[in-house]
Structures are given as C-alpha cells and as structure tokens.
Amino acid sequence: MLSRFAKYLDRTWDFSQAACQVRDSRDWFEIPTSAVYLSCFGMFALRLPSFNAIENELRLPQRWDPWVGARKPSADTLGYVLKRMDLNTLRTGLVKINHAMKRKKILKSKCPPYFVAAVDGHELFCSFKRCCEMCLIREIEVKGEIAKQYYHRVVVLQIVDAWPCLILDIEPILPGEGEVAAAGRLLERAKKLYPRFFDILTMDALYLQSPYLKKVIHWGWDAIIVLKQENRDLYQDVEQLMAITSPQIVMTPSGQTQHWDIENLTTWSQLGQPVRVVCSQETKTKRERIAKTWQENTQVSDWRWVTTLSPKLFDASQVNRAGHARWDEETRGFMELTQYWAMDHCFHHDPNAILACLLILSQAFSLTTVFFQRNLKASVFKSFSRLALSRLFADDLAKLWTGYFWTHPP
Secondary structure, three states: OHHHHHHHHHHHHOHHHHHHOOOEOOOOOOOOHHHHHHHHHHHHHOOOOOHHHHHHHHOOOOOOHHHHOOOOOOHHHHHHHHOOEOHHHHHHHHHHHHHHHHHOOOOEEOOOOOOEEEEEEEEEEEEOOOOOOOOEEEEEEEOOEEEEEEEEEEEEEEEEOEEOOOEEEEEEOOOOOOHHHHHHHHHHHHHHHOOOOOOEEEEOHHHOOHHHHHHHHHOOOEEEEEOOOOOOHHHHHHHHHHHOOOOEEEEEOOEEEEEEEEEEEOOOHHHOOOEEEEEEEEEEEEEEEEOOEEEEEEEEEEEEEEEOOOOOOOOHHHHHHHHHOOHHHHHHHHHHHHHHOOOOOOOOOOHHHHHHHHHHHHHHHHHHHHHHHHOOOHHHHHHOOHHHHHHHHHHHHOOOOOOOOOOOOO
16 A cells, blocks of 8 residues: 555655755765655554654664655654755745646546635644743643743635535734734735635634735735624624514525625725625434434524635635634644644654645645545445554555665665
C-alpha cells in the first residue's frame, strides 16, 4: 500500500521533486532537508502522534530506507530542522497541490459553478510552563489562584461544501492581535496565491466588522457572515422587517425551512454600501431511541446571515446552505485533524516549527484523502475506514524493499 501511494504521489503530483525543493537555513548538515520533510509527511500519513513515535519507526533497520533514505533523522533533528525550515517552500508546495486538484477536476463543488471557502480560528495547545516569543497569554483561575497560561492559535482558510475539503493556508495569531487581524493578513496573501480559486467566503459573527468586510469586497470575494448581535441596529431593523414580510417556505426531508430575504439594507452605514440579510427558521423532526422507545423531537433554529451576494446569483436557500457549510471546517477540518491527525499536539515548541508541521499536515491530509477514494477499489475503500487504511501503510513497510520509492531519492 505504501509503495503504491508513493508511486501515485510521484506520478501524479511530482512529489519527490517537490520534496527536494524544500529548504532550511542550516549552513552544513548530514541529514538532508528532504529526509526531514519525508519523515514528517510519513508520520502524518501513518497517523503517528509524535516525533518520538516516528523516531522509533525510523530506528528499525532498513524499514524506512525506501521512503526516507539511508540517513534518517532523530526526534531532536526533526525539531531542529523544522525550526529552521523555509515556510515559503512548504507553502508553495501546498499551493501547487491545491491548484492541481482543481485543474485535474478532482475538486468538486457542491454548489457549482461557485466554490466556497471558510475562515475560522483554532486553538492548538496550551501550557502553564513552556512558552515562546509568539505565545499568547491569558490569566485563568487554578485552585483559587490566578495563573498565566500560554497558548497558540491559528486562522485557517479551507474549502468547504466541496470534496475534498482542501486546506488552502494557515496563519498564526500573533501576540497582541485578534483573530480578525490575522485573518486579514491570511486573505491578503491568499489573494496572491489563489486569485480565482474560490468565489465566496463564509464566516462566523466575529468577522462582521466593516473594515474587514471592506477588504474582502475590495479583493473581489463575496461574503456570507453570521448576524448574531441583537444590539446592532441592523439586527433590530431585520427583526422589524421580518414581522411584516411573508417568508418563503421550503420543504426538506426532515421538516421545513422558512426564508426571509431582505435586500438593500442601509442601516450598516459604516460599510458604505447596502447589504442583504437572509433569515432562516429551520424546523426539523428528529427521531431518537431513548430508554428502548422511539421518540420524535422537534427542533427549531433561527439563523441570520449578512451577505454581499446578489439574489440573482444566490437565492435564500443557497445562502442558507453556504452559511451552514462553515461547519465543514469544524467537522471535516478541525475535528478530524485534532482527533486522528494529532493537529493539536505540540511537536516542537517553536513558531516556525509549529507552522511547518501544520503545512506538511495539510499536504498529507489532502493527498491521502484523494488517494484512498480515487485510487483504491470501491470494495476496499468502503470496507475500511481511512484510519484503518493508514495503518496498512505501516504493514507495507514490513516488506524488504530494495531501492527507493522515489524518482528523485532524498
């Protein structure tokens, strides 16, 4: 399985050539940078939880030679090199993979012809003792005393409401700044790296700020942002207009949804242009088995979205779908990566090493997902979970391979 995966990476993505292009700032070295990169990529592909775990694997004689090469790094070497690794080469590799996904028609949107991306923040890990110059600091109460806690947060840009859910870029939140400021920096870079890759941004209520939204509009993207703050004039005007406007009722398999589509609202004067607000009231009937008996519960949820999309392009139902698509970043992004890919593990407490690990993780996440679904027989893919399939990579390493898996050995 692992040899087949390596051949697929080399044939389809020119992977070994890209691995040789990764650089770091060391003046002299015995372990090549490509061997460090391949070790980290293999660690994530096999879902190993730490550098110590991959070091124990690499110590097995000749087992990892076809993948990494004869000169294999230790756990300390991995941290030392990642601390000095050039993030631009890693980010360039991720961008090339994502563009190739779209060019090869692998990336499929569920609301064609438009592609939706989500921006959201995520906390990686925290500590009361270990810190670095880029750690964020908060004070919390522990056993009746106030203690300082050090933690790292990042902002992630990810394709949602599509397959696969590609991670496009990651930006750390720096000390003294908020999530929105880091998101602005992330999108400014994304405009250069992905000029026409996606069309719509979906975000939570934190991003409903006029300076930020003005930048998004200036960069040529449409936005769908949750409206929650009840004390805003825009929210109160929408409430009044809903009372005198008849909703559009749409039947769904689990119930019904009522849509109020209100256009040309000028209440938000700081933005400098009218906006559209779509309100949805979703009524769903959920059947559950509780105490050996089946019970039906009715759930009602209200949602409001501020959007710059025209009703001619996106009707209220489509705005509702794209707004909920933001949850893809939570479920098929943060939740999966945290539980099964050790995203929240601190591999090496250094700002550069943390971001380097996340960028390599993003590449491994996308490439293994595509390989499992598009290059395995349907009977195999449906019989095993992706976690079980990743374990088969390790089984393949038990064979006595000769030579390298790669066209360009490390």
